[in-house]
Amino acid sequence: MKMINIIITRAVSCIFITLFLHSASCQIITNPIGLNIITAETVLPDLNSVMPANTDKYYRNDINIRAVRGFLKYFKTAKNVTWKIAKNGSGYTAQFTNDSIQTRVAYDRRGLWYYTFKRYGEDKMPAELRAMVRSTFFDYTITEVTEISLPPERQNIMYSVLIKEAANFKILKIFNREIEIVSDYSESK
Helix, strand or coil: CHHHHHHHHHHHHHHHHHHHHHHHHHHHHHCCCCCCCCCCCCCCCCCCCCCCECCCCCCHHHCCHHHHHHHHHHCCCCCCCEEEECCCCCEEEEEEEECCEEEEEEEECCCCEEEEEEEECHHHCCHHHHHHHHHHCCCCEEEEEEEEECCCCCCCEEEEEEEEECCEEEEEEEECCEEEEEEEEECCC
16 A cells, blocks of 8 residues: 555656646747747747737737748848738738838738838938939938839839928839839928
8 A cells, every 4th residue: 555655656746747847848948049929828028039029919820830931031130020910811911110111021811921011211222212213303302212022022122202392292103213203292382
C-alpha cells in the first residue's frame, strides 16, 4: 500500500511539473521573436517589434498566414502595425506609419497581396516625380502625394498628387511618366 502511495505521489508530481513547465514554455513561445500582437488574449507588447499588431477583437490566427508572411517579406522595418479584417470577410489590411509615410497594405481573403497605399508629403517624393510636377506646375505647392501600387507587380505604381496655388487646387494622376489633371477646384471668395 505504501509503495502505491509513493508511485501515485510521484506520478501526480510529474504531471504537475510537466504542466507547470509546459505553461511556462507557452508563455515564452507566445513571444518568441518580439511579437507585438494585441488581441483578445493578453500579450505584452514589445515597442520595437516588427510583427503586426492587431488592435481589434480578433485572435492572431484570424489573419491569413500568407498575408502576414507577405507583409513581413516586403515591410521588414514596419513598427506598430495594426491589422484589420474586412467586415464582410473579404480580406485584411495592415496599417502603419514609418518616417512620416502612412502605409496601408491590403490582402484578399486568401492572403494574396491586393494593393498598397502610401501617403506622404513633398519631401518624401521620388526626385524624378517631384521634378516632373515642379517643372509643369511651378507656381503650385505640392500638398500631398498618394502612391498606389497594384498587381501584377509592385513596379505598377500610380501617383495621385494634390497641388495648391492660392485658392486653386488640382489633383494630378501620374502613371508611366505621364501627368493627367484629374480634378481642378477653385475656392469661392
